[in-house]
Amino acid sequence: MGYPHPSHARETPVLSQYFGDQDGIGLDGWRKRGGYNGLQKALSMSPAEIVDVVKASGLRGRGGAGFPTGIKWSFMKPGDGKPHYLCCNADESEPGTFKDREIMRWTPHALVEGCAIGAYAIGAETAYIYIRGEFTEPLIRMRQAVREAYDAGIIGKNAMGSGKRIDIVIHKGAGAYICGEETAMMNSIEGRRGNPRIKPPFPAVSGVFAQPTTINNVETLAAVPHIIVRGAEWYKGLSLSSPKSTGSKLFSVCGNIAKPGNYEVTLGFPFKDFLYDLCGGPLPGRTFKAVVPGGISVPIQTMEEAEATKMDYEGFIDQGSMLGSGGVIVFDDQQNMVKQIARAARFFAHESCAQCTQCREGTAWTTKIMERIRDGEGTHEDLDTLFSIADNMTGKTICVLSDSCAVPVVSGINKFRSEFEALIKKPKFHPVTAAVA
Amino acid sequence: MTAVTHDHDAPYQPVFVGERRKELDALFPFYPTKMACILPALWMVQEDRGWISDEGMAEVAEVLELTPAYVKGVVTFYTMYNTHPVGKYLIQVCTTTPCNICGAEDVVGAFLEQTGCGELGITSADGKFTVIEVECLGACGFATPVMINEGFVESVTAARVPEILAGLK
Ligand SMILES: Cc1cc2nc3c(=O)[nH]c(=O)nc-3n(C[C@H](O)[C@H](O)[C@H](O)COP(=O)(O)O)c2cc1C
Ligand code: SF4
Ligand code: FES
Numbered sequence: 001m002g003y004p005h006p007s008h009a010r011e012t013p014v015l016s017q018y019f020g021d022q023d024g025i026g027l028d029g030w031r032k033r034g035g036y037n038g039l040q041k042a043l044s045m046s047p048a049e050i051v052d053v054v055k056a057s058g059l060r061g062r063g064g065a066g067f068p069t070g071i072k073w074s075f076m077k078p079g080d081g082k083p084h085y086l087c088c089n090a091d092e093s094e095p096g097t098f099k100d101r102e103i104m105r106w107t108p109h110a111l112v113e114g115c116a117i118g119a120y121a122i123g124a125e126t127a128y129i130y131i132r133g134e135f136t137e138p139l140i141r142m143r144q145a146v147r148e149a150y151d152a153g154i155i156g157k158n159a160m161g162s163g164k165r166i167d168i169v170i171h172k173g174a175g176a177y178i179c180g181e182e183t184a185m186m187n188s189i190e191g192r193r194g195n196p197r198i199k200p201p202f203p204a205v206s207g208v209f210a211q212p213t214t215i216n217n218v219e220t221l222a223a224v225p226h227i228i229v230r231g232a233e234w235y236k237g238l239s240l241s242s243p244k245s246t247g248s249k250l251f252s253v254c255g256n257i258a259k260p261g262n263y264e265v266t267l268g269f270p271f272k273d274f275l276y277d278l279c280g281g282p283l284p285g286r287t288f289k290a291v292v293p294g295g296i297s298v299p300i301q302t303m304e305e306a307e308a309t310k311m312d313y314e315g316f317i318d319q320g321s322m323l324g325s326g327g328v329i330v331f332d333d334q335q336n337m338v339k340q341i342a343r344a345a346r347f348f349a350h351e352s353c354a355q356c357t358q359c360r361e362g363t364a365w366t367t368k369i370m371e372r373i374r375d376g377e378g379t380h381e382d383l384d385t386l387f388s389i390a391d392n393m394t395g396k397t398i399c400v401l402s403d404s405c406a407v408p409v410v411s412g413i414n415k416f417r418s419e420f421e422a423l424i425k426k427p428k429f430h431p432v433t434a435a436v437a
Numbered sequence: 438m439t440a441v442t443h444d445h446d447a448p449y450q451p452v453f454v455g456e457r458r459k460e461l462d463a464l465f466p467f468y469p470t471k472m473a474c475i476l477p478a479l480w481m482v483q484e485d486r487g488w489i490s491d492e493g494m495a496e497v498a499e500v501l502e503l504t505p506a507y508v509k510g511v512v513t514f515y516t517m518y519n520t521h522p523v524g525k526y527l528i529q530v531c532t533t534t535p536c537n538i539c540g541a542e543d544v545v546g547a548f549l550e551q552t553g554c555g556e557l558g559i560t561s562a563d564g565k566f567t568v569i570e571v572e573c574l575g576a577c578g579f580a581t582p583v584m585i586n587e588g589f590v591e592s593v594t595a596a597r598v599p600e601i602l603a604g605l606k
Contacts, residue, residue, distance in 0.1 A: 191475035191476065256539070
């Protein structure tokens with residue numbers, strides 16, 4: 001299968017195997033495709049055994065930070081007498097990323113199953129799935145899947161006859177990129193404004209409703225049933241980059257490219273082949289100029305860097321960027337980088353929750369200066385000012401949205417400086433000559 | 438696509454009666470606090486009324502044992518809650534970088550011109566349309582996605598705008 005394109009022969013469809021398959025959406029069809037075998041097996045294991053398998057698989061968080069999932073789960077101490085919570089992050093708002101959407105549209109039961117296993121493994125009786133409010137169709141499909149799972153006794157007060165209670169609750173967001181940040185999401189679920197919280201305490205100690213909480217991305221949780229059924233060794237073996245980066249990963253591809261869409265490849269796949277072979281290369285008569293490989297928050301790559309990249313956590317860092325959320329944005333020779341970086345800055349200015357001065361002021365000023373350079377009103381000093389603002393925005397705030405705004409600006413100026421300079425027509429300001437004139 | 442009409446001078450009719458009240462009450466057991474039901478409660482108000490008025494916020498405050506000021510603070514954080522009436526069709530066009538490089542600005546321009554709105558955020562004289570730009574809708578591979586009320590239209594180009602508008606009666 002595959003959606004919106006049939007799977008390419010060089011893809012490794014694990015999560016995306018049933019994308020585009022209408023018959024896999026409902027519970028009956030999903031069961032015929034092996035659905036809930038993972039949960040059944042998991043419920044016969046102890047939570048600690050599940051955590052060990054996930055640890056051994058090397059699965060890393062697919063939401064952006066790449067933290068090892070099994071280790072995250074092991075922070076949840078069983079038998080501490082407190083209610084534990086699992087929050088599934090389905091807020092997917094990182095520009096360039098649209099993979100969780102397809103998981104929820106085509107394989108909603110895969111996520112229900114992943115959440116149920118995750119909840120059991122961390123000793124939680126309740127899992128909240130926080131879905132961004134704009135995702136009309138994923139919300140419908142997920143609500144339907146949860147209802148079917150309750151009706152079939154798969155979840156609820158006696159999940160699959162195990163005697164364990166597992167409640168799954170869909171929580172609809174209401175428009176705020178920042179609610180994808182884990183502590184902001186917990187505030188939002190509690191019924192507050194979605195401001196990120198200062199860490200520590202970390203969520204595993206004091207998370208949603210001040211109780212031990214684990215937050216995982218949709219893709220992370222959807223991979224878990226496969227790992228439980230087929231084992232950690234199988235998962236590691238999928239990857240060309242084991243043991244550091246294991247398994248398969250969905251990459252969303254958008255922008256100026258022949259075949260935008262979602263592609264699932266083994267980690268370690270060559271990025272050059274990915275862009276030119278799987279995704280069909282540039283549009284007719286055009287050439288690629290730049291790639292942002294992991295959502296708008298990661299550094300821009302030149303084509304030279306992109307074509308030398310091995311697609312895994314380390315490989316993107318080696319070539320000047322990061323894997324991030326796996327949202328690949330491709331720019332071709334028709335695009336002006338200054339204009340597009342200015343638009344990215346505007347995104348961050350709009351989405352800043354505004355509680356940190358560096359972020360509130362920094363995102364606004366970055367946008368203002370970027371837009372005046374774009375409009376031909378910039379000066380050479382503006383580039384220095386942008387660097388100085390970026391410096392003040394990095395590593396100094398409650399969450400990393402502030403850092404993220406600086407990233408495309410700094411990497412953009414460093415890698416595409418000539419495009420900035422071409423727009424700066426005013427001569428450099430010299431106090432002395434200005435005074436004489 | 439649902440469309441909601443509003444009469445501004447009519448006295449406020451509570452939302453949380455009958456089925457809606459039951460729907461809200463059914464959520465309480467899944468959360469340790471009533472406050473956690475604020476987003477779902479606000480969604481119910483907006484689904485029924487098209488937007489959330491001060492009276493709507495006060496009602497949510499009352500049913501969840503909060504203050505109206507607190508509820509307003511929450512409402513204003515989230516961009517999807519309308520604190521003003523909008524047109525029968527609220528048209529939201531993504532213009533963030535990935536869609537921008539695929540021509541999203543032309544799509545916005547076409548909607549503004551052909552709905553008669555002329556300007557972002559303004560409701561057309563016939564009360565039918567409001568057009569706004571929004572940030573990434575999480576569908577960047579289907580540039581340009583446009584939300585029309587709850588509905589999602591993928592791969593919109595300026596050329597498709599007349600056909601889309603013709604479908605909105
Ligand atoms: C500003 C900001 C936005 C984020 N948005 C998302 C998001 O939309 N989806 C997501 O899964 N993680 C997002 N994250 C990362 C989460 O905070 C968190 O690391 C992740 O959900 C953990 O899940 P994982 O370990 O399975 O990746 C965001 C982080 C930041 C700082
Ligand atoms: S860095 Fe920005 S978005 Fe993050 S908490 Fe501070 S103000 Fe809010
Ligand atoms: S940038 Fe338009 S949908 Fe993501």
